[in-house]
Amino acid sequence: MRSLLAALLFTLSLAAPAMAGESVEIKTLEEGASSPPASVDELAWLVGHWKGSGLGGQSEEFIAPPLDGQMIGAFRQTKADGSLWFYEFYQIVEDQGSLVMRIKHFNPDLTGWEEKDDYVAFRLVETSENAVYFDGLTFKMTGPDEMRAAVVLEGDKTASFIYNRVSP
Structure with a gap:
């Protein structure tokens, strides 16, 4: 499922390549390695409403405070012309x-990219005071x-x- 998502996002992003010189380090979890101990409370700095740019359009994140070992968030992406492209709904869970x-992931009409009970999972690689590195995803x-x-x-595309x- 993760490779399907990667292929979809890669295809969608061909018209909007990553901004040169603006990326952050992405880390991966070695095969068979365990994720380090961590708590969602360590990620309280993520909480808030964020707006910015990415994938050639406007990106927006809404991240709620930790509650009962979970944080929830929503992501909205527009195309360069301002039209809605897709949504993500997510949780960071202990x-x-x-x-x-x-x-x-969802299309603008809320039809899902993943099957009903499926999702894309990113396991924790590392946390620091100002960063969280999931396997293939960094904030x-x-x-x-x-x-x-x-x-x-996909591959080395980010x-x-x-x-x-x-x-x-």
Whole structure:
């Protein structure tokens, strides 16, 4: 399923390549390696409403505070012409003493990309004071109200995002 998502995003992003020089490091979890211990409380810095650019259009994230071992979020992506492209709904959840980010993707009419009970999962690789590295997906604070994100699309292709906090 992850390769299907990567192929879809790669195809969609051909007209909007990642911004050169604007990406953050993306880390991967070695095959067979375990994710390190972590809690969603360590990611409270992600909370807020974020707007920015990525994939050649406008990107927007809404991330709720930790509650009962989970954080939830929503992502909205527009095309360069301002029309809605797709949505993501996700959770960052404590799982076996570590963290997993689970994402479901939707078209503007809310038809899903993944099957009904499926989602794309990104296992935790590492956390730091201002960054979280999931396997193929990174969020990193680069200023008091600036965040950058990057995700692996296919092979060595990546998409980069630059966000500014609209509200906490």
